[in-house]
Amino acid sequence: MKKVIVFIKQVPDTSELKIDPVTNTMIREGVPSIINPFDMYAIEEAVRIKEKWGDTEVTVITMGPPQADAALREAISMGCDNAVLLSDRKFAASDTWATSYVLSKAVGKIGEYDVLLAGKQATDGDTAQVGPGIATWLGIPCITYVNNIEEIKPGYVKLHRMHDEGYDVIEIEGKFLLTVLKELNEPRIASFRGKMNAKKAEIPVWTAEDIGADPAKIGFMGSPTRVVKAFSPPVKQGGIKISAEEDPSVPEKLKSYLREKLII
Amino acid sequence: MMSSKYDLTDEQKELVAIAREIAEKKIKPIRAELDETQEFPYDIVKIFGQSDLYRVFVPSEYEGLGMGVYESSLITEELSRVCGGIALAYAGSLLGTFPILLFGNEEQKKRFLPPIASGEKLAAFCLTEPEAGSDASNVRTTAKKEGDYYILNGTKQWITNGGVAGLYSVFANIDISRGIRGITAFVVDRDTPGFSIGKKENKLGIRASNTTELIFNNCKVPAANMLAKEGQGFKVAMKTFDMSRPGVAAQALGIAQGAYEEALKYAHERKQFGQTIYSFQAVRFMIADMAMKIEAARALVYQSAKLADAKDPDSGPYSAMAKAFASDVAMEVTVNAVQVLAGYGYMKEYPVEKMMRDAKITQIYEGTNQIQREVIATHLTKELSRLEKK
Ligand SMILES: Cc1cc2nc3c(=O)[nH]c(=O)nc-3n(C[C@H](O)[C@H](O)[C@H](O)COP(=O)(O)OP(=O)(O)OC[C@H]3O[C@@H](n4cnc5c(N)ncnc54)[C@H](O)[C@@H]3O)c2cc1C
Ligand SMILES: Cc1cc2nc3c(=O)[nH]c(=O)nc-3n(C[C@H](O)[C@H](O)[C@H](O)COP(=O)(O)OP(=O)(O)OC[C@H]3O[C@@H](n4cnc5c(N)ncnc54)[C@H](O)[C@@H]3O)c2cc1C
Numbered sequence: 001m002k003k004v005i006v007f008i009k010q011v012p013d014t015s016e017l018k019i020d021p022v023t024n025t026m027i028r029e030g031v032p033s034i035i036n037p038f039d040m041y042a043i044e045e046a047v048r049i050k051e052k053w054g055d056t057e058v059t060v061i062t063m064g065p066p067q068a069d070a071a072l073r074e075a076i077s078m079g080c081d082n083a084v085l086l087s088d089r090k091f092a093a094s095d096t097w098a099t100s101y102v103l104s105k106a107v108g109k110i111g112e113y114d115v116l117l118a119g120k121q122a123t124d125g126d127t128a129q130v131g132p133g134i135a136t137w138l139g140i141p142c143i144t145y146v147n148n149i150e151e152i153k154p155g156y157v158k159l160h161r162m163h164d165e166g167y168d169v170i171e172i173e174g175k176f177l178l179t180v181l182k183e184l185n186e187p188r189i190a191s192f193r194g195k196m197n198a199k200k201a202e203i204p205v206w207t208a209e210d211i212g213a214d215p216a217k218i219g220f221m222g223s224p225t226r227v228v229k230a231f232s233p234p235v236k237q238g239g240i241k242i243s244a245e246e247d248p249s250v251p252e253k254l255k256s257y258l259r260e261k262l263i264i
Numbered sequence: 265m266m267s268s269k270y271d272l273t274d275e276q277k278e279l280v281a282i283a284r285e286i287a288e289k290k291i292k293p294i295r296a297e298l299d300e301t302q303e304f305p306y307d308i309v310k311i312f313g314q315s316d317l318y319r320v321f322v323p324s325e326y327e328g329l330g331m332g333v334y335e336s337s338l339i340t341e342e343l344s345r346v347c348g349g350i351a352l353a354y355a356g357s358l359l360g361t362f363p364i365l366l367f368g369n370e371e372q373k374k375r376f377l378p379p380i381a382s383g384e385k386l387a388a389f390c391l392t393e394p395e396a397g398s399d400a401s402n403v404r405t406t407a408k409k410e411g412d413y414y415i416l417n418g419t420k421q422w423i424t425n426g427g428v429a430g431l432y433s434v435f436a437n438i439d440i441s442r443g444i445r446g447i448t449a450f451v452v453d454r455d456t457p458g459f460s461i462g463k464k465e466n467k468l469g470i471r472a473s474n475t476t477e478l479i480f481n482n483c484k485v486p487a488a489n490m491l492a493k494e495g496q497g498f499k500v501a502m503k504t505f506d507m508s509r510p511g512v513a514a515q516a517l518g519i520a521q522g523a524y525e526e527a528l529k530y531a532h533e534r535k536q537f538g539q540t541i542y543s544f545q546a547v548r549f550m551i552a553d554m555a556m557k558i559e560a561a562r563a564l565v566y567q568s569a570k571l572a573d574a575k576d577p578d579s580g581p582y583s584a585m586a587k588a589f590a591s592d593v594a595m596e597v598t599v600n601a602v603q604v605l606a607g608y609g610y611m612k613e614y615p616v617e618k619m620m621r622d623a624k625i626t627q628i629y630e631g632t633n634q635i636q637r638e639v640i641a642t643h644l645t646k647e648l649s650r651l652e653k654k
Contacts, residue, residue, distance in 0.1 A: 189285050192316035192329065195278050 002056040002154050004046045006080065007103055007118040008039040010064050010071040019230045035071045038119025040187040041180045046117050047079035049152060057081045059110065063091055063102050069203055077190035077198040088207040095223035100133025102218055105211040107138060114154045116177035120145060131179035140175045147183035266521055267338055270566060279335055282315050283342035295347040298472035299618050304428050305350045305472055312354055313383020321358050326377035332573040333507055337514035337565065344518025348622035349472035355511045356424040360387025362504040363433040363449050367492040376431055376451055385430025390420045390478055391501055398635050401444040401498060405480060407436035412487050414450060416480040426476030427461045430454050435497045447497035451489045458483030469621030509583035509630055510569040516594035516626035517565050523601035523619040524554040530605050547604060554597045561590040581643035588636035591626035598623040
């Protein structure tokens with residue numbers, strides 16, 4: 001039996017998060033929870049891999065509060081076979097380093113696997129570090145920003161990694177972790193049988209002890225990061241555009257602009 | 265949700281929710297385009313299959329979910345609320361499957377039903393011919409037994425899913441001189457030698473539905489594909505209609521619901537003479553009538569579907585009532601929805617003119633509404649004798 005593991009995070013359903021100005025933490029009250037949108041593409045891809053390979057089991061994992069159970073059930077309704085909820089007071093306030101440590105320990109407890117999938121980033125924490133973090137803890141390659149998989153079989157993948165200038169074509173052998181973009185696929189609508197499976201599924205809750213996590217590496221005390229201040233970064237400015245067709249004095253303008261910016 | 269006033273089980277609610285999600289997220293964005301191009305919604309059919317919707321009406325022994333007319337009608341209603349044409353890619357397969365469900369033997373069910381349940385194959389129901397419309401007994405397609413095969417010759421027309429199905433329930437006559445008692449039902453695989461797909465129709469409404477001619481030219485059908493017995497085909501067709509008409513009724517109901525919702529929304533937004541048009545009694549009463557008639561139709565449609573599932577001996581006339589009533593309501597509601605939106609309603613930017621065109625077919629196929637009234641009236645004669653006995 002082949003095995004695909006998907007990491008998902010439950011996030012508040014809003015792109016406009018409100019931050020408490022005093023504590024610098026997110027205000028979560030009254031905001032409905034959803035599966036992190038990027039993780040939907042990871043789930044869909046995992047199910048497609050299962051359909052392609054046959055004899056493959058997809059396990060979905062989240063670290064979160066007991067309510068995160070709902071996110072796991074939704075993933076099962078889309079075709080994942082089973083789920084694990086990592087929930088323990090000791091995990092609270094983990095940063096990306098501690099979160100990825102915990103998730104990698106869960107993979108260790110599961111044992112064998114062929115492919116690990118995560119979303120590109122979470123819409124709340126937004127760091128995009130957890131996927132690469134897990135791979136680092138496990139000592140396997142990680143390809144981020146995957147927007148196209150040309151070929152995938154156990155122990156091999158050929159894919160496209162998107163970046164600003166275009167994309168890289170990458171081949172890997174062995175085990176690997178991918179973080180995925182929305183261009184990768186279109187998540188399916190849950191099937192009736194999937195929904196029924198989701199209702200019936202028994203989802204184990206694993207604690208820090210269950211996965212053998214080192215208490216010094218988890219939770220607030222295990223997290224090297226301290227949030228000093230949370231703010232919205234300024235929107236990235238686009239470059240300036242000077243068209244030579246409309247304006248014959250372009251070379252002059254360009255020269256003076258570059259001088260002004262102390263570039264030449 | 266429309267069915268929310270009815271006691272649905274959790275499973276039925278889930279099905280309704282899935283159908284609505286597909287309709288809103290996947291069908292709504294493409295319905296106008298497919299109406300224009302008459303393209304068949306292959307991608308949507310794939311989603312229906314993936315979501316298990318075709319499994320609903322197939323027994324669990326054959327990879328289905330073992331539910332019935334009621335559940336598939338709830339689904340058809342939800343899909344039709346957004347597009348009556350695309351919904352037929354679902355409901356049309358059910359129509360084509362009923363002859364197998366009702367009259368197939370164990371071996372036939374095992375062979376034919378699993379690929380229908382998964383959505384891998386669509387089914388089609390092939391009765392109508394140029395000379396056999398309302399008078400379905402006048403089938404001229406012939407079937408001649410030769411060894412282990414029947415050789416079919418003839419032409420069917422206006423067959424829903426005609427060009428896209430994998431399995432066809434076909435009615436042919438083994439001996440024209442036997443008339444109605446010669447009609448025999450067969451399941452014909454798309455790949456059968458001598459079978460081909462003829463002209464695709466250009467239609468007023470339900471344009472995303474694929475309606476074609478089918479040609480049987482020495483089409484060699486294995487005798488093992490005959491449903492029921494020789495000469496029982498007419499009964500197969502009529503029993504199918506008793507079960508399938510609640511589905512047409514549900515399609516009509518969904519179309520009416522969609523048009524009414526558009527009219528209600530628009531009437532609250534559009535202002536003339538300094539007030540919303542909903543403040544004018546002429547408009548608000550028109551919409552009140554829509555809501556009232558739709559609710560009445562819904563009660564009748566659901567009841568007829570439940571009677572069909574219960575194999576009630578009177579389910580036939582109930583199905584006929586539901587089909588005729590709901591489709592008449594759909595026609596009236598959609599025409600009035602265009603009236604409420606007026607000039608905008610007449611334009612293709614708004615969905616109501618399409619709903620009006622789509623509604624019309626529900627008064628015509630699976631027996632015109634005149635034929636439904638014949639079915640009802642014939643039943644009433646029996647009712648009279650029952651009354652007199654008391
Ligand atoms: C306002 C605020 C600021 C924060 N600032 C920081 C900070 O500066 N540095 C820091 O280290 N932490 C920070 N955290 C904590 C951190 O965001 C999360 O607790 C957590 O570690 C996940 O990181 P992320 O949300 O950025 O996920 P990302 O790394 O963006 O997520 C990428 C993918 O990893 C997977 N994933 C992420 N979280 C989980 C999970 N819990 N279970 C399973 N899979 C998961 C998903 O597939 C997801 O798509 C902050 C939290 C908040 C609320
Ligand atoms: C889009 C579309 C899809 C279709 N899909 C299918 C399909 O999948 N499978 C299939 O087998 N058929 C299909 N049909 C055929 C459909 O069922 C017939 O069109 C219908 O039964 C009526 O037959 P007709 O059109 O020949 O009308 P006719 O029978 O010629 O009727 C003409 C008029 O006379 C009236 N009339 C006829 N006889 C009587 C009577 N005895 N009493 C009172 N009034 C009468 C009718 O009500 C009608 O108003 C489809 C048709 C269309 C348009």
